[in-house]
Amino acid sequence: MPDVAPLLSIQNLVTRFKSVERGKWITAVDDVSISLAPGEMVGLVGESGCGKSTLGRSIVGLEKPQSGSVIYDGVDLSTLSGRALRQKRRAIQYVFQDPYASLNDRQTIGETIAEALIIIGINDKAEHARLIHTLLDQVGLPASLAERYPRELSGGQRQRVAIARSLAVEPRVLICDEPVSALDLSIRAQVMNLFLKLHKELNVACLFIAHDLALVRQATSRTYVMYLGRIIEEGRSDELYARPSHPYTQALLASIPSADPRIEANRPPPSIFGEIPSPTNPPSGCRFRTRCPQAMEICAATPPEAVRLTPSHSARCVIAGDIYQKNKAADHVEPVPA
């Protein structure tokens, strides 16, 4: 946990969806608590279907949580409504995965950004032009792009526009949902560096939702690992990646293929099989036990409590302590992520 008071704190959040089967519910986010300090870069990783996007969407109000609270700057957002809620929530902005779907085809880039400016009460045309120029400059785009339409832009440029639009309302938190996974390999680094630059210059906090573990490790200072609606491990990024202490985190890191064929030639077969089970009917006790190579009888009985390994690192596994010690003893060689 960070030492300073958190800027954004999510407490015991639960988001459920109605299942197609009558009377059944899918609990996409199940009792999740996370926090972001001012200006902190935090990662949220997990496989598709684990609820990481639903968590992000619940924070900004795109999904309605069943229970739990989103506390921003000391205020529980669920106690607010109407104008007060809109004003407070404006400080939390969302960057979507697919820049081909998140921009309006029929608006020029300038109009897209101006819309955000009108929302915060800036109506002067000259002021718009000035701010659009500044915002485009901040995300590394030429001001001439304001006259263009999204179809004239490449994927990387579109994502920069989407980022400029979310910055227009001067947010303090950005929720970035897979912001680079739709982009080409050679462009990803450019957009990631933009996030790092904005973070440094504007001191915005970022929740980075991604399935690319290597990217998250380098960009963030802390990481949460999510599995089937629950946070199963959290810690400082460098520590979590060097000494993963939940069997799921270990398996996730071990599955990343290395770009070195010599390492790949001697790779052991994957340690976990199958896929994430359906959230309609999650396994009892520890949710990972159906795929866990080290599952025991006790795992089916009760959901494991978080085991605190260091003040900042904890894992929800009954044998997390043992795994952590073993990691320490063995000179842990991390795979080269690709």
Add this chain to the structure above:
Amino acid sequence: MSANSLLQAKDLSIDLFTARAALRPVDRVSYSVDAGETLAIVGESGSGKTVLNFAPLGLMPTGVVADLHGSLRFGGTELVGLSAKALRNFRGGQIGTIFQDPMSALNPAMRIGRQIAEVGELHLGLTASQAENRALELLKVVRMSDPEARLRQYPHELSGGLRQRAMIAIAIAGEPKLLIADEPTTALDVTVQAQIIALLKDLQRRLHMAIVLITHDMGVVASIASKVAVMYAGRVVEYGGVEQVLLAPRHPYTGGLIAALPRPEDAPGSLFRGLPGAPPILGAPQPGCPFAPRCPLVEEICSELRPPLVTASSGTAAACHVVNDVRYREVAHA
């Protein structure tokens, strides 16, 4: 290039004509694949890697006319200029295909078992019941859990990984000599990706198939390929053995791509390495090197003359004026 290659492309060019535009997504490409080996074709979107593999098989969107030049030989048959009817015998038979998104490649209104059985009926001349029995066997071969029940299920009832396994079962149902896999793991999670790659490697060993794998993931390349062709703007810019290309890349584009991968020793919060500029937009063929505007080693000649693929003593071929010039070879490796 050995004489007994299963698949051999020589100066293959593909022009596409749509209602609005004429493009050349593949420009004088040569490569070869031997029986039982895996060639990875690496490139970003728009590099022509998908068109290169699917246009010769007649797999192009409707309304797009593909014009092929050069040569692409499979076994002893020239595929360029082959009639649509003759191509049908190869597609799904001796040449199996796997697509990136299994949900849109499978028939949503047909049970999995039937979709696999169709291939056996068409290409192996099996009866319906023989083909259904074989479908069950194939589901076991691709290690599908609960294969009897899966036969009767529809694609929407399966998860992404299981769908991709069903795709693979269909692709190998015609006992192919060559499997073309277009980004087979891109839509999957890393844990599932590792399982699918392990399966493909196992099948290749047992069935002695050649695989052409289209991907942009260097990790996937390293884990399965024996040879690599790196494509940029419709051309092969580097071609060679997987170890040479990944560990000692010669072309500045390959080097840039590999250097861009995050490494465990990179400090949290440190800047990401990448390539400057944007990938090229498909259009008319250019006179010079298409990578020149983004290249750190660019010289005057690069924008004027197309660099030829030159094979070095290490065995890898690179299409770059600068690295093929002896004076600069050391600089390019740095």
